[in-house]
Every structure is written in structure tokens, then in C-alpha cells.
Amino acid sequence: MTWLSKVFELNPAGLNWPRAVAFLDAALVPMFVFWAIGHEVYLLSALFGLLFAALADPGGGYGHRALHVAVFALAGAGVTALAFGIGSDAWGRLVLVSFVVTLAAGLTAAFGVRRFVDALLLNIWFIVGVGFEAGIHDEARITSYVWAQVLSWTGGAALWITAAFLGWLIRGRRDRDQPFSELPGDTSRRKLTGPLVLFALIRAVVIAGTVALAFGLDLSYGYWIPIAAMIALKPSLEQAALADAQRLIGALIGAGTAALLLWVPASEHGLRLFAVRRGLEVVALVLLMHGAGIRFWNYALYSAAIAAGVLILVDLAQPSDESAEGYRVLWTLCGVGISLIVMLLAGLLTKRTGTPPRSA
Numbered sequence: 001m002t003w004l005s006k007v008f009e010l011n012p013a014g015l016n017w018p019r020a021v022a023f024l025d026a027a028l029v030p031m032f033v034f035w036a037i038g039h040e041v042y043l044l045s046a047l048f049g050l051l052f053a054a055l056a057d058p059g060g061g062y063g064h065r066a067l068h069v070a071v072f073a074l075a076g077a078g079v080t081a082l083a084f085g086i087g088s089d090a091w092g093r094l095v096l097v098s099f100v101v102t103l104a105a106g107l108t109a110a111f112g113v114r115r116f117v118d119a120l121l122l123n124i125w126f127i128v129g130v131g132f133e134a135g136i137h138d139e140a141r142i143t144s145y146v147w148a149q150v151l152s153w154t155g156g157a158a159l160w161i162t163a164a165f166l167g168w169l170i171r172g173r174r175d176r177d178q179p180f181s182e183l184p185g186d187t188s189r190r191k192l193t194g195p196l197v198l199f200a201l202i203r204a205v206v207i208a209g210t211v212a213l214a215f216g217l218d219l220s221y222g223y224w225i226p227i228a229a230m231i232a233l234k235p236s237l238e239q240a241a242l243a244d245a246q247r248l249i250g251a252l253i254g255a256g257t258a259a260l261l262l263w264v265p266a267s268e269h270g271l272r273l274f275a276v277r278r279g280l281e282v283v284a285l286v287l288l289m290h291g292a293g294i295r296f297w298n299y300a301l302y303s304a305a306i307a308a309g310v311l312i313l314v315d316l317a318q319p320s321d322e323s324a325e326g327y328r329v330l331w332t333l334c335g336v337g338i339s340l341i342v343m344l345l346a347g348l349l350t351k352r353t354g355t356p357p358r359s360a
Contacts, residue, residue: 007246007300014296024289026050026163041144042152044132044313049156052121059178062168066161072118073157079122080153084146087133091215099208101126106200112187127230131223132314182295206342221327228255228335231307234343248336250303255332258311277316284312
């Protein structure tokens with residue numbers, strides 16, 4: 001009980017509702033646009049473009065912010081094209097590309113912690129995008145074009161640049177701090193040490209392995225394995241054991257919540273099914289909003305909110321029944337279990353190399 005109390009310990013000073021409301025206000029724009037034109041299949045890309053552009057915003061002068069976010073958005077557009085372009089390809093190609101993308105993201109630590117975080121965000125989006133494309137590929141009633149997904153991602157990022165510009169004007173053209181202040185802003189280069197390279201390689205092998213497991217065996221809803229593994233897998237050797245536990249438990253809670261909510265439309269048809277799906281999109285948006293506001297309140301609940309919101313949006317177009325929910329929960333447990341094993345191995349590696357434990 002003492003261990004659980006630490007995992008779910010709340011920090012009232014960590015709540016940031018103004019930031020959460022700001023994200024919700026901006027995210028409502030693409031939601032209603034895609035509702036109006038009837039192409040909700042592109043909503044996920046737009047929301048991730050908006051959210052990750054906000055996360056990548058370094059703060060400071062508006063010109064510097066806009067340039068940094070624009071470069072990030074351009075890189076994200078390339079990742080989006082890659083993810084949706086190969087999402088329905090043979091599993092061998094998916095494994096190879098997933099390995100390369102994850103390894104490259106891990107090695108960007110050499111260019112500074114800030115750039116490593118940006119690369120990690122794009123790595124997460126790549127895995128989510130591949131899973132989403134794989135899930136909708138066989139749905140005859142759903143039409144998705146790669147160029148439209150890229151445009152949606154770019155539009156979401158451009159929306160954040162526009163919102164930042166309006167905020168800059170309202171504040172009298174003054175500089176502002178980083179919107180997500182808990183993310184590191186250090187851009188100083190560092191040496192790629194042996195443990196850092198090895199851990200980046202281990203992460204790449206884990207993600208490639210989970211992709212091979214999901215797509216090589218053609219598992220129903222198997223893409224939940226790499227998505228759960230990516231959500232639960234810690235980004236660096238420096239994370240504390242408590243953060244590891246909170247990330248794992250949050251991923252399990254979020255996936256379980258998403259699986260239960262996705263069960264709701266199982267028995268609905270026609271207009272009621274349409275209404276339920278639009279309602280679940282709103283629920284996912286609210287979950288992501290809470291994630292933006294409670295990052296410092298409790299990391300486990302933050303991880304749960306983000307995982308639930310992402311998995312709902314990824315799998316909302318898929319039919320649900322009892323077997324589907326069973327598969328989703330089972331593959332989530334597999335993905336989180338694989339991440340747990342890797343974290344334990346990374347911990348042993350840290351002790352063996354004498355790397356001093358530090359807070360992430």
C-alpha cells in the first residue's frame with residue numbers, strides 16, 4: 001500500500017488548467033472542421049500535429065518559436081507520409097523501418113536533450129500512425145489518402161503557430177516561456193556514450209520486435225502491442241524507478257479504459273452508432289486535455305489519460321465485440337510486459353556500467 005500511495009500521490013501545485021483549456025480550445029477547431037466535411041479519419045493526424053507542435057514549442061521570441069515549430073512540422077509531415085505510406089505494406093518492411101526510425105530517434109540525444117525530445121515525439125507519432133493505418137486499411141467504408149493525412153498533420157501544427165501568434169499579439173509582442181515547461185530545453189550537444197547507444201539500440205529492437213509480433217503473426221488488433229510498448233517504454237536510462245512504475249500502471253489503466261469505452265458502440269447501429277462515435281471522439285479529446293493539465297499532478301494518471309485518448313482515436317473506426325476487447329487487453333498486457341522486461345534489463349545495465357541514477 002505504501003508503494004501504491006507513492007505511485008498515485010497527488011501534487012496539487014502541479015495542476016495546470018489554463019494550459020489544458022488552451023489545448024482544448026485549439027483542438028476543437030480541427031474536430032468541428034472534420035465533422036463538418038465528414039472526414040473524421042483525418043482527425044487523429046490533425047490532433048497529433050497540434051499537440052506535438054505545442055510540445056515542441058521552445059518558447060522565447062515569436063520568430064524563433066515559429067521557425068522551430070515549422071521545422072518540426074516539416075519533419076513530422078515526412079514521418080506522417082512514411083507511416084501512412086507503409087502502414088499496409090508487408091510486415092518485414094514495417095519491422096525494418098520501425099527499427100531505423102526508433103534507433104535514429106534515440107541517437108538524436110547527441111544533438112541535445114531538446115532535440116531528443118522532439119525526435120521521441122515523432123517516433124511515438126510514427127508508431128501510432130502505422131497502427132492507425134493498419135487498422136483502417138481493410139475497412140472498405142473508410143477512405144484514407146496519404147497526402148490528406150500529411151496535410152492534416154501540417155494543418156494541426158500550423159494551427160498552433162497561429163494560436164501562438166495571436167497570443168504573442170495579445171501579450172503585447174512579448175516573449176513567453178516554454179508552454180510545456182516540464183520538458184527540457186537544453187540544446188547543448190553531448191557525447192554518445194556506450195550505455196546511451198546500447199539503450200537506443202535496445203529500444204529500437206523492442207519496437208521492431210513488437211511490430212514483427214503484431215504484423216508478422218497477423219494478430220487481430222495486434223498493433224496495440226507496439227503502441228502499448230512505446231507508451232510504457234521509458235525514453236532514457238535516467239528515469240527513476242517510481243516514474244517507470246507510474247508509466248507502466250498508467251498505460252495499463254489507460255488501455256483498459258479505452259477498451260471498455262470502445263465496447264460501447266458494439267451493439268449500436270445507424271444514427272445511434274454515429275452519435276456514439278462522435279461522443280467518443282469528444283471523450284478522447286477531453287482525456288488528452290486532462291493529460292495536458294495534470295502532467296505534474298500525478299504521472300500515472302497523466303499516462304493513463306494520454307494512453308486512453310490515443311487508443312480511442314486510433315481504434316474508434318474498428319468494430320467492437322467481446323473478442324475485440326479481449327484482444328485489446330491481451331495485447332496491451334503483452335506490450336507493457338515487454339517494456340517492463342526491457343526496463344529491468346536497462347536497470348541492470350545501469351548498475352553494471354556504474355551510471356549514477358538521476359531524475360528524468
